[in-house]
Structure formats: C-alpha cells, structure tokens
Amino acid sequence: MDQLISKKDIEAAHERIRPYIHRTPVMTSQSINDYAGCSLFFKCENFQNVGAFKARGAMNAALSLTPDQLRKGLATHSSGNHAQALARAGKILGVKTYIVMPRTAPEIKKRGVKSYGGEIFECEPTLADREKTLAAVIEKTGACEIHPFNNYEVMTGQATAAKELFEDVEKLDYLLVPVGGGGMLSGTALAAYYFSPQTNVIAGEPAGSDDAYRSLKSGKIEQAQSQSIADGLLTSLGDKAFPIIKQFVKEVITVTDEEIIFAMRMIWERMKIIVEPSCAVPFAAVLKSKDKFQGKRVGIILSGGNVDLNKMGKFFST
C-alpha cells in the first residue's frame, strides 16, 4: 500500500535538517563483537545535538511549519530529549518554546531546555496531566504543538538516522532501535523499506512497559505501564506510528531492567561512551537473543546519552 511518508519525504527531510544536525559516527568494538557473537554497528546518536536523535524530528517538524504557524511559538510535552530538541529548534528559528515536563524528569534535561531558552511548565508524571497542562499552555499562548512522536514530520525526521546508517554500513541483516511512542521505530522501519529492504527492523522494549510487544500481538494499541529505568520508553504507541509498525516490524524483544543495566554498563566500559538507560535497550535485546543474531551484521541506533550522573551510582554499585 502507499505510505503516508514517502521515500522522497525522508530524502527531503534529510536535506532540510542537514545544516542543523550532526552526521553522527558509527562505532564498532571488537571486544563487544566477540562477546555478542555478531558484528555490531552502533550509530551514535548520543553524540547528536542535544545528546539524542530527537534533534532530527523536532528540527524537521519546526522547519516544515509556515511563518504564520511558527509566529506564536512552539509547544510540547516531553519527559526529556524531545523537550530539549524542540527548545533548540525554537532557538535556531528565533521563536519561543513552551515545554510541559513531568516534575520527575531528570534535572539534566530540564537544564538543557532552559539553556536553549525554553520555558518549562511542570506537571504530574501522568499522560492525563501532561495533556491537560499542555492544552492550557496552548490556549494561553497560541503556540503550535509539536508532539514528541505522533507527528508525521517528527517521524520523518527520525527516519534520517537509519538512512545515514544504511549509507555508511552496507548489508545489515538487522537494525534494532528502542520503542517508546514509536516515532523512531516507525521512521526506521520506513527507512529500511525504502533504503535497505534486506534489513529486518526489530524493536527493543523494557519488559516493565511492554505495550508495543502486546500491541503487535493484539493488533491494537495497548496501554503502557511505567515500570522501568528506561525513562524515555514509558509511553504507548502513537496512532500515526502504529499502522507502520504493524506493517513493517515483525518482532519486539523485551528486556528486564537488570538486562538493560548490564548492557548499558558494557557499552560504558568497553566503548567508553555514555548512553542513557533507554538507549541500551536494543543492545540488551541482542544479548538476550544471541542465537538469533549469531554471525549476522547488526545495526543499533544508540538513541541518546543524557543521563543524570548523580543517579548513576545506584546502577553501578555492585
């Protein structure tokens, strides 16, 4: 069937955002390959502007608006990386940004939003209160909402990370990404469909919030729980992403918090790079399903590196 996001849309998005994002490096580690039993290619979006792939989608969405839509500013609710990404897009375009964040969001992400001039509105850490607070902010300011994932331009922007990886690394058998609301997953699935059809896209998801896993089983969008240290992945799938995911993603692998921490620690220690818990989920999925990936060429999008270092002690004091 025809897709709402075309190959040309992704190519155009990539051109549009190119001046404002990093083309991030792909890293490999012999010792991790030996341990995992496959050839892993890590696309380092933790080195992206604002420390996460979210810079791509937010920038593409903001650049796709008309001057009139932009005039009264941009607004969103986000637990973190999209918040910073949208604040940065607003700063680049010279418009105000209004960011609704749960009061429990990591301090480093709040500081990031402020550093780009974003105005923060705190709310309770529930979807209902996030949406209610955002509606009030938009009512008052007239700002244009850029949803963190349930937005075609955001999804198209996220697709550019996989596009770059396919340009840099040939013949990937698999590409794994984390799934929260599904913006990255749906964009990546479409990028594979258009640019590397032999690559199977698989999602990694925390077992404590396994709504994508259940949604693929039941065929309808299931509600997320909120039980995981992978704080970026605790949302249900967007209704714009779900049909794409249903069509192109054959498998979701769920992992426990212990498996996530183990994988995160291995990336820190062996690759000497910082990734946030949500970001380690796909690698944890590879380690959990070693047989499946044995001898294969496996891409992983490292989604972000914004951790609250003050809280790291508890993960690593073993």
Added chain:
Amino acid sequence: MDQLISKKDIEAAHERIRPYIHRTPVMTSQSINDYAGCSLFFKCENFQNVGAFKARGAMNAALSLTPDQLRKGLATHSSGNHAQALARAGKILGVKTYIVMPRTAPEIKKRGVKSYGGEIFECEPTLADREKTLAAVIEKTGACEIHPFNNYEVMTGQATAAKELFEDVEKLDYLLVPVGGGGMLSGTALAAYYFSPQTNVIAGEPAGSDDAYRSLKSGKIEQAQSQSIADGLLTSLGDKAFPIIKQFVKEVITVTDEEIIFAMRMIWERMKIIVEPSCAVPFAAVLKSKDKFQGKRVGIILSGGNVDLNKMGKFFST
C-alpha cells in the same frame, strides 16, 4: 642539541605500531568551546586499544625487541593502563607477560590484564615494593622489563598520538597532556618540536602530586606525593624523560581534585564520552587558566577511559 629520539624514530615507531593500534578520532564540542572560551580539539585516546594511549608505547617497545629478548616474556610494574597495554602486546606477539600491580589498582584494570592472559603479581602500593616485587619476578622468569615510562621506545611510541593530532588539526597554539612519569609528556614535546614547532606543549598535573611542577622549578627530579584521585599520575618523572621535559616544556599547570572532578564531569555530560580522572587533568588546567587560552586553538590528549564505575557514585553524588 641532538635528541636521543629523532624525528625518524617517531615516524618509524608510527609505521611499526600502525597495524596494532587505532587511529583515534579528534572530537570537538561547541558547548565546551563556548564555556572555555577557546577552540578545543580532543584526541580521544580513551578509544584506543586497552582504553588508553599506553597501547602505543608498550607495542612499540615490544616490537623493538629481538626474538631472543622476547623469548622469556615481558615484565613490568604498573598501576593499570601500561599493565593492560603490555599484556596485550605480549598476547599479540605470542609471549608471556608478568605484571606487578599494586593491590589497590582498579579492579577493571586487573580484569583487563587477565583478559589478555597476563599473570598478575600483587604488591604494596609503594614504588619500593613495586620495584622489589618486579626484581624478584624477573630473577625467577628471565623476562625482559618494559618500564611504563622510563624507556626510550615507550616514550617514542607515546609521541605518535600527538603526531596524529598534528596531522588531523592544523595550527594548534597549545597542546596539553597529563604528566605522571613523563612518558607521554616527553614524547608529545618531541612530537611538537619535530612536527608542529609553533605549538606550545603544557602539562596538567594534580596539585596533590605536583612533582613535575616542582622539578621544573628546581631543575632536578623531585619526589611525587600520592594525594589525588588522578591515580595514573602519582609517579615521579623518569630520568630519561626529564631532560626532554626541561628543554621543551615551559609550563606545568596544577589542579585540585575538585577541579579534576568538575572537568571530568563536563566531558562526560557534554561530550558523552568516558574519561578517567587522570585524563581530565589537562582540560581542568585549561578551565583554570581560561585567560591564557582565550581565543586560541588548543589540543588536548584524552589519555584514557578506564574508570571503575563502581566508584563513580562518590564523585557524582552532589
């Protein structure tokens, strides 16, 4: 005056070790440049094999030995990174390695030595006991000693990191490296003399073990103290390195442990890469002397990334 290590020696070492080391990337960070007020170029030896520049010197020294010298294996005493580097060199060349390590050395570094098949002999964390234990090991095994820094082939190998940086980044006004025993500092000073004479080489040193600072003042090798979290920099200068340092290094900037932790944290948070405390010392020195470096092009060799994550909590729980 003629140098004991020539330009050709460094070029030959670079060719010799090239198949066994990474050409590490140079990273930059706009937000760190804005904060520091200068243009910083970080040579990421934390991504080097064994997680530190020491892979260069150990490999060059091992490759410079005759088969007869190599036959009975290699031995050294080291608190960590050189230990792993020599164990790795031995593994590559198929010879045994005997490593004397203080019992206080970080667990991650001991694990690294074992993973390369090195045999560890624990000793008390004093120079006297390290040397006594090593002498006994050599007496028993007949192994060839490769000193961690007081060895011309090691110093020549360390010089190759700066050589690569000069090839990748033009017109550096300054290049900062940490100083412990002086292997990296002397090698870097010679590399600048031969390959980038307009670049001033400056050392960063922990204030709690400021022997290089005092040695440059007094004109003779002063004894190191052992009071710093920068555990790789607690040794006195080698007598092979000191004449080179005296001739070519005009300045040592000392920094406190608080300044080191602040600098380390900034690198972790903003660059999303892991560096060990010793490695953050030169960047701490830049932040301490902002006026000096204002508007300049400043290289920094990030020496290593082997931290004991179990101990990170105490640095970052503020």
